[in-house]
Amino acid sequence: MLEPISIDIAGLNLQALLPMAILTIGALALICVDLAVKGLNRSFLTMITILFIVLDFGAVIGYKGDVRGFFDVLLIDGISLIAQVIILVASALFLPLSMSHRHFREFKMAEFYALFMFMIVGFQCMVTSDNLILIFIGLETSSLALYTLIALHNRAKAFEAAIKYFTMGALAAGFYGMSALIFYALTGSVEIHQIEQVLQERHFEPLVGVLAATIFMVAALGFKLSLVPSHTWTPDVYEGSSAPLAGYMSIVPKIAGFVVAMRLFEMLIASGVVWLEYVLYAAVVLTMTLANITALVQEDVKRMLAFSSISHAGSMMAAILIGTTQANTALFVYWIFFLFTNLGAFTMLWIVRHRENLWDERYQHPYTKFSGLVKIMPMTATIMGIFMFALAGMPPFSVFWGKLYLISAAINSDYIWLAVVIALNSAVAVYYYMKLVVYMFLHEPVTIDARLYATNASTSLKVIVGFAAIVTIFSIAFVEPLLEVITHYVASSGF
C-alpha cells in the first residue's frame, strides 16, 4: 500500500517555475494569435518574442526563492542563474537578426518564434536542474525545436543540416539515456547530488559501472558540445543553417551543455577516478588542436568559424577539467565575451549574404569573397577585422580577457602544460582568423560593387553589429564587474 502523498503548495516553490512558464505561455499564446490573425508581420513577431524574453529575464533576475523547488527537481543556484542570463541575453540579441533587409520564409512564420521560445525553455530546464530526467527533457525539447528551426530555412543544405543534426542528436540522446540508466541502477537516484552522495559512500564502487556511465555521458555531452571526435556534424550544420542560427548554435546550446557537464564531471573528477581526468584531458587537447588545424585549411569563412567554435568549446572543457572556482568563473567570463564577438562575426556574415553564390560554386562565404573589402567598405572591413582579432585572443579585445583568466586558472592549479597548450593553440588560431583579415586588407578587390555586400543590411542588423563591436572593443571596462558578480555566484553554488 502506497503512502498517501501530501504536499504543501507553498513547499513546491512554484515561482521557481516562473521563468520557464512565461516563455511557454508566450509560445502558446503566439500560436493562438497566429490562428486568429493571419499574416502577422515578422517585426511584430520578433518584438513580441523579445518582450517575452525580457519578461523571462526579469523573472530570472528577480528570483528570490529557495535554491530547490518543485519536488526538488529544480535547482536554482548561482551557475544556473548566470547561465540563464547568458541564454536569454544571447537569444534576445540573435533574434532581431530576423529583420534583415531581404525576406526569408522562416521569419514570416509564427511557428518559428514559438519554436524559438520552446527551445529557450528547454535550455533553461537543462541549466536549472540536477535531475537527470529533467535535464534530458530540457535537452530533447531544445534539440527538437532547434532541428526544426534549422530545417525551416528551406534550402537543400538546410534540410541536410537538420537531418544530420537530428541523427547525431538522436544518437547522443541514446547515450544519455544509457548513462542515466546506469547511474540509476548503481545508486537508485537520478539526482546528481544524491548520486554523488551514494557513490562517495561506496568509494565509487563498482568502478566498472561508474566508468560505463561516465563514458556514455562523455559521449552524449561530447556530441552537444562538439568535442573531438564527435564534432564532425558541426561545420556542415553551421554551413546549412542561416548565419543567425549558426551563431546562436555556437553559443547557447553549448553554455547549457557546459553547465550540465560542470555539474556532472566536476563531481566525478573530484572523486579521484583518475581515468576520467585523462580522458577529459585528451579530449580537451584534441578538441582544441585538431579543430584548429582543420580550421586552417577551410576555404569558407562560415566553416572556419564553425571549427573555431569547436576549438573555443575545447578551451571551455579545459575549464571544467581544471574545476576550480577561478576556472568556472573563467568559463562564464570567456563565454560572455565570446557571445558578443561571435554575435558580431555571424551578423557580419548575415549582412554580406547574397542570394546567389557569386564567388564560389560550393561555398556561400569563401575567403575570396572578402578580397579587398577595405577598399570597398572600409568600415565593414575594419569591424570584421576587429572581431577576427578578438576571436583570436588579441589583447585588449574581448576574448583575450577570458583566455587570460582561463590560462591563469590553469596555471594556478598546476596545469602548466594545459596552459601552454591553450596558449600555443591561440597562436595557431591567429593564422586562420588573420587569413580573413589578410584577404580583406591586403588583397585586391575582385569586384568594386559595394551593393553586392550589403544586400541584406538593415538598420536592426547594423545596430546589433555596432553593439557587438562596442562591447568587443571596450571589453576591459566590463572585466572587473563581471569577475566580481560571476565569482560570487559561482562560489556561492559551490563550484
Next chain:
Amino acid sequence: MEHILSLLVFFPAMAGLLGFLVVKESIRAYGICVSAIEFVLSLILWMVFDTSNPGYQFVEFFPFVPSYGMNYYLGVDGISLFLIILSTFITMIALIGLSIEKEIKNLVITVLFLEMTMVGVFVILDVVWFYAFWELSLIPMLYIIGAWGSANRMYAAIKFFLYTFSGSVLMLVGILYMGYLYHDATGIWSFALPDWYALQVPFDAQLWLFGAFFVGFAIKVPMFPFHTWLPYAHGQAPTIGSVILAAVLLKMGSYGFVRFSLPLFPDASVYFLIPVAIICIIMVIYAAMIAYAQEDMKQVIAYSSISHMGIVILGTFAMNGEGITGSIFLMLSHGIVSGALFMLVGVIYDRRHTKMMKDFGGLASVMPNFATIYGIMLMASVGLPLTVGFVGEFLSLAGFYRINWVMTLLAGTGIILGAVYMLVLYKKSFFGEVVHVENKTLKDLNAKELSALIPLVALVAILGIYPKPILTTIDASVEKMLVLMDQKALQDKTKELLMKANTIGGNH
C-alpha cells in the same frame, strides 16, 4: 604634467581616429603635424624629467581590474625615456620622408596607431598591458608590410606576424605564472612591474620563466635562430615600414631583456649568460657574413641590423653599468642609423625601382649630397669614433670584457666585418664609373628628403661627440636596477658574478 604619459600614449591614437575625417590630400601634412606635436611632447617630457631621480616618474595609476591585480600603470625612468623619444622622433622623420601616394590615408592612420603602441610598450608598467601593447603593435605593421610592400609582401607580413605572435603567447604563460607566484608569496594579485621587482623568485621557476620571456623577446630582437622573418619583412616592407621596424620595433625586444629578464630573474640571467652570449656572437659574425654576401642593398642593412642587435644583447648581459647603459645607447644609435639607412635606400628605390647594388655604381658623382649622407651613416653604422655608433658599441663591448675577454674579442670582429660589408656596399654603389645610362640623370635629394635626413645626420654627430647627458640619465636608472639585482640574487654564484662584472680587480 600629471598626465603627460597618458597624453603621449593616446594622443596619436586620438589623432588617428580623427584622421578618418581628414581628406586624402591633406592627410600627409596632418600626419606630420600630429607626429611633430607628439615629438615635442616627448621633448617636454625630457625637459621636466628629473635626471637626479633614478626611479619611475610621472607615475599614473588607475586600478582597472583590482580583484585580479591588473592596473593602468604608467611611469618613465632613464631606461625608457630615450626610447620613447626615439619612437616619436623616428615616426615623425618617417612621415616627413614618406613618398607613397597609394591609399595614403590608411597608411598615415595606421602609422599613428602604431605610434601609440610603440610609446605604450615603453611607458607601461603593468605587465598585462605591456603584453597588450606588444601584441597590438603587430597589427599595424602587418597592414603596412602587407598592403604597401613589394611583390612577395603577403608572405613576409604573415611570417612576421606569426613568428612574433607565437613567441609572445609563451611569454603570456610566463606572465601569468609570474602573477601566480606573486599571489602565492604575498596573497595579493598584482601585475605591476615594480611589485614584481620586489619578489624573489625560486631558482627553478626563474629558469622556466626566463625561458618563456626569452622566446618572446628573442623573436622580436630577432636573435639567432629566430631571425629568419626579419630579412623577409625588410625586403618586402615599404620604406616607412622598414624604418619603423628597424628603428623602434626591434628595440622592444632588447628593452624587454633590460626591463624584465635581468631584474626579475637575476639568477637565471647569470645562469644563461654564456649560452646567450654565444648566441649573440653567432648573430654578430654570422649575420655580418651573410650581409657581405647580399646583392640587395636593403638586405645588407637588414642583416647588419641583426649583427648590431647581437652587440646590444651582449652589452645587456654584461651585467654592469657600462654594458647595459651602452646597450641602451646602442639601441638609440642603431635606431637613428638604421632608420636613416633604410630611408636612404628608399630614396634611391623611389628613383630607380631597384635595390640591387649591381644596378648602381658611380652614384657619388651624380648625387653628391645623397652620397655624403649615405657615407656618414655608413660610418656611424660601422662605429667610427665620434659618430653615434661608436659610443654604444664601445661601452657594450667594454662592459662585456669584464665577463669574458675572448668572447668580447670575437664580438669585436663584428665591427671589422661591418666595415668590410659596408665599405664594399659603398664601393659598388657609389664609386667607379657610372655604368648604367639610367643613373646619369638621377636627381639629388630634394627638399623633403633633406628635411627628413638632415636631423638624423645632426644627431649622429652631436650624440657621437657629446653623449654624456643621455648616458648619465640612463646610467642612474641602470645602477639602481643593478643594485636591485644584487639584492635579489639567491645564489652565491650570481652575487660573485655581479661583483666581478661591476668592479675592476675587486675595486670599483
